[in-house]
Structure formats: structure tokens, C-alpha cells
Amino acid sequence: MTLYLYGGPKTRASMPKWYAAEKGISYNYVNVDLAARQNLAPSYLEVNPFGKLPALKDDSNGLMLFESGAILQYLSENYTNEVKDPATRASISQWILFANSTLAIALFVPSNKEREFPRLMATLNDLYSKKKFLVGDCWTAADCAVNAYLGYLPIFYPNEDLSAYPEIQSLNQRTRSNQNYRQIMGL
């Protein structure tokens, strides 16, 4: 049984890499050089026809999967014991989708940032003031996805004033002091 994770430096492959490291999931890493356009080589397009990173191949069942969120969810459901019932599965899925769509757009699409960012950040700040983990009582793929996107803030917007969101600031401090995260992000 072998997992192959296709990624590259400074790509969203960091998210499944971080998750796998935290959960002790082993895999073979395949570096795809975007600058050399290896992502558009026919051999990689067989893995992800869109030529995007990351992607995952699971030798145990022949699955080839793209989209970082789908990869997180697959690993969470099949390579950890964090999903114990349909409600947990749905809640984790909700947060992964939130991170990869709603939150990602609010952070990275300038026309949306002004309108969406303060509301989403205020709500997340409030949620994190009440609980440490988004689903249940341990760090799951839901936290990985949301923490990874919030962790992009100091990287992409080092001058952004986050003092109105102290819980997010301390969450980001915890993320940035996590050894696996540091290693994967090259901090």
C-alpha cells in the first residue's frame, strides 16, 4: 500500500503534507517542477488532467485524486481514525470546503477581500475564542485546512493589522511554531 503525493515548493501541496506529517501518514513525495512545466508533461496529466498541484495516487486502489481539499478529506477518512460518524465527516468536509473556497476567496481575491475579510475574520476569531478545534476535541483535517489558510496571512500580507483578531493571531503563532509546519513551509 503506497501513497504518492505530487507537489512542489510553495504550492498547496503544503496542506496535505502538513496533515500527513501530523497524522503520521507515510507517502512517497514526487516533486513536480512547475518552472520546468513538468506539470504539463503527459505523464503528470495522467495523474491530474488539469496539470495542477497537488495530486495524490493511492496504489492500494488505483485512485488518482486532485484538489488539496479532496486529498485532505480522503486521507482523513481512510488513513486516520478521526472520522467516527457521518456528522463528523460532514463537519470536516464543511470546513475544508470553507477554507478552500469561502476563506481562500476572501483572502486572495482583491475585490472580495475588502468586503468579506473583516466579517469572516471576526467570526473565526469568535469561534476560536470558544474552542480550540473546529470539529470534536482533536486537531483534524478541518483545522489543517483553516489553519493553513490563516497561516498564509503573515506570509502574503505581512503588513495586515490583525490586532482586532487576537485569537487568530495566537492561532497563527501556534501554527508557526509547529515543527512539521515550519519544516514544510521552509520557515
Ligand SMILES: N[C@@H](CCC(=O)N[C@@H](CS)C(=O)NCC(=O)O)C(=O)O
Ligand atoms: N484548488 C486547487 C488549486 C490548485 C492550484 O492552483 N495549484 C497551483 C499551485 S498552488 C498550480 O498547480 N499551478 C500550476 C498551473 O496552474 O499551471 C487545490 O487546492 O488543489
